[in-house]
Amino acid sequence: MRAVSIALALNACLAATMAQAACPDAAAISGFVADWEAKRPAKALAVANVEDATCARGKLVAELHGKLGKIVGYKAGLTAKAVQERFKADGPVSGVLFDSMILKDGARLPAAYGARAVWEADMLLVVKDDGINAVKTPEEALRHLSGMRPFIELPDLALAPSETLDGVQLLAINVAARFGVAGAEVPLKADAATLALLAETKIVATDGGGAVLAEGTGAATLGNPLNAVVWLVQDLAKTGRKLAAGDLISVGSFSPLTPPKPGQQITVRYEGFAGTPKVSVQFE
Template sequence: MRLVTSFAAALIALPATALAACPEPAEIERFAADWAAKRPTKGFAVDTLADAGCARDRIVALLERSGGKVVGYKAALTAKAVQERFKANAPVAGILLDTMIVPDGSKVPAGFGARPLFEADMLLVVKDEGINGAKTPDEAMAHISAMRPFIELPDLALAPGEKLEGTQLLSVNAAARLGVVGAVVPLPPGPETVRMLAETRIVMTDGTGAVLGEGLGSATLGNPLNAVVWLAADLAASGRKLKAGDLLSVGSFSALLPPKAGQRVEVRYEGLPGTPKVSVTFE
C-alpha cells in the first residue's frame, strides 16, 4: 500500500480539534510504514482515550490518502471476555475502509498482518441517518436495513511485549485490517427482529466441521443493536455521523484465533432467515 511521503502535509486537511493531544506525526508515519509492511511495531505513548482517538484518526487519514474510502465502523471490546483480555471496561471504535473488505469465500494469506487473528462477527447495515439519534435497540432497529455475515480478520499490529490494552487498541484503529463479508440479509423493523438478533447463535467451524467458537447475539452488550447505539454515540463525540449504507461491525462472538495456512473457516448464523453463512480460506 502506498502511503503519503509527508504526513505534515496531510495534517493541513484535518480539523483543528484533531490536532489536540496526539502522537507526533513522525510516530504516526512510523506506525503506518510498519503496518503497510506487516511488521510488528512499537505502540504509541497514549495515556487517554482522546490521545488514542487522535492517533486512530491520523492513521485513517493516511490510509484514505492512499486510496481507501470509509465504508463503515467497528465496535470493538463489546463482549465481556474480550474486554477482560484487553483489560478494558468499555468498547472502543475503529474505522473500516473499502480496501479492508473482501468477499465471501475469499482466499487470504495466513500472514495477512503483523499479528493476524480471526473471529466471528456480524455487520449491520445503516438504513438512514436517523440511526444517529437512536438510544435503544428498538429505536436503532428502525434505522437498520440488513445484516451481513462477517468474519473479521484483525491485526493486533504491536510487537509482543508491547502494552496492548483498550487505549492502545483504540490508537491502532481497533486492530482493523481485513474482513470477509457475506450476502445481504434483509431485516424487517420491529421488536421481533430485535429479539431475534439477541437470540441468534453464531457458530464458527473449521473445514472439518469442528466448532472453533460460538456465542449468542446477546454477547455484544446484550444485543448487537446496543453496539450500534454505543457506536453512533461514540463517533458523534469525535465529530462523525453514520449515514445510509454504512457497515457496522458489532464485535466478537468467539475467541480471537491465529490463522493457519490451509485452514478453512466458516461462520453461520442460526436463527436468522436461511441460516446465512460466510467463509474464508487461509493460504
Template sequence: MRIAIAAAIVMAATSVHAACPDAAAIGRFVADYKSLTPARSFGPGLSVADGLCAQDAIVAALSADLGAPVGYKVGLTSKATQDRFKVPHPVRGVLLEKMLLADGARVAVPYGAIPVMEADLLVRVRDGAINDAASDLDVLRNLSAVVPFIELPDLAYAPGELLDGGNLTAINVAARLGVVGADIPVEATEAFAAALAAMKIRMVDDTGKQLAEATGAAVLDHPINVVRWLVQDLKANGRRLKAGDIISLGSFSPLLPAVPAIGRTITVEYTGLPGGPRSVSMALVAKGN
C-alpha cells in the first residue's frame, strides 16, 4: 500500500506541478478513511493544487476497494460555501463506482467519520464533444440525463482540524456515498435550460418535515454553469470528460448531520422538470441493524 501511495504521489505531482503531502500523511488518511476514524488535517498552507495532488494519490489508494472512477463531483458551488472554505471558486473530486447506491437504499449510519447529507443532482455525459461546447444548448446536447441524487459526504477531519479549500480538495471533496434516482432525459432546448434553473428541490423526511428547499439556481446560478466550470478545470489539468461520466453538481441544501436522522426515511423531491415531479429516497438505519 505504501509503495502504491508513493507512486501515485509522484505521478500526481508531475501532472499538476504541486507539492503533495508526504506518503506517510496520505497513508494515515487512507487508513482513517477506511476505519471511519476522524482524521488529522494536512495542515495550513495546502493550496487547491496541492490538494489535487493528494487527492489523486488518495483516490488511487481507495480504488482497489471502491472501484474505478465513474465521474466527478463539484463542490463549493455557492458563495456561502466558498466563503466558508476561503476559496473563491468551486473544487472537484472523483466519484468511484461503489460509492453509488440505488434509490431506496438502506444506509447504515455512521457511514463516515463525520457523516452528513445533502440534496444534490447528477448529470450524465452523452458525448465527449461536451468538452468543446460553445453554448448552454451545446452542453445540453451532450448530456443524456439529469438524475436525482442524495449525496452522503464524509467531512472526515476530527473536530478542530483545519478544513479549508486545499484540505477539502485533498480528501476528494468529502466524497463517500450517494443515492441515485432514475434518469430524467435531457432536452436540448431553451425551455429545458430554463426549467433546470427554476425547478424546486425539497428535502423532507417521512414525517413530512421539510429539511431544506432550493431552486436549480442554487449552484453557480445555473446547473449548466457547474458543468462548464468542470470542463474548463479539467482542461487546465490536461483532462477531459468522456461519454458515460456522471457529474455531481453540488449542494442544493445545507450539509445536514446524518446521525440525528437515524430511523428516518429521507426523500429529495424535484418539481418543474418535464415529465412531472421526481424523487429519490433512502432509509437511514443504525449500523448493525
C-alpha cells in the first residue's frame, strides 16, 4: 500500500504541475538522468521560475523512482542563510530521498561519486506517525518525531560549472540529492529541553586527524531544525504529498558545501546529545 500511495502521489504531483508549468520535455529529463548516472556534468534544465522547476522535479523524480528504489523521505534544502545566499534564493526548496541514497555509517566511496560532488554536515529527523502532516509549530513537530540520526549529506551539484545553478535550478534537479551517510537513531523526547537542544547542539566536522573542518549549530536551519520540518510539511502539502511513519527528513546544511578529497575521512559529531553521536564517511 505504501508503494501504491507513493506512486499515486507522484502521478498527482506530476499531473498538477504539468498542467500549469512550462515543463522541460521528456528528452531533456532523460538527457539529464543519463548524464547524472554517468557522473558527467549536465546542462541546466530549461526552467524560468518555481512552477517550471517544480514540474521538472516531478518528472525527474518519476524517472529516478524506477532506478533508485523506494522513496524513504524528503530533504529541505536552502534552509541556512549562507546557502540561500550562495544559490541566490529567498527561501527553502524540497527534494526526494530514495532508499539507495542512504548509506551506512563508515561508508567508503569515491571522492568523485558524482559530477560535482560535495559534502555537508546535516541531520536526519525520523517521522513517528502521520500526525506530523498537521503540525504548525516546532513543538507540535517534535511530538511526531521518534529520533535524530547523524547525517553527512553527499549532494551532487551535477551541472557543468559554466551552467547557472541557482535556487530555481536546484529545485528542478531534486535539490542535488545523490547520497548521504546516516548514523544510528538517537531517540528524541517531546519536551522543552529537547526543543532547545536541537537548536543549540554544536555540530562539528573533523578530518581523520581530528582537525576541525567546519562547525555550526542547529539554529543554522531556520532557527531550529524543527522549523525545517514545519516548512517541509507545508511544502509537501502544496502538491498533495504527506509524510508517513519511518520517513526521513534531511533538514539542511550546518556547514559549507565542500568538495571531498581522495583519502579524506570526514566525521561529524553532535555535541550536547548523550554520548555525543557521530557519523563518518571515507573517500577513496
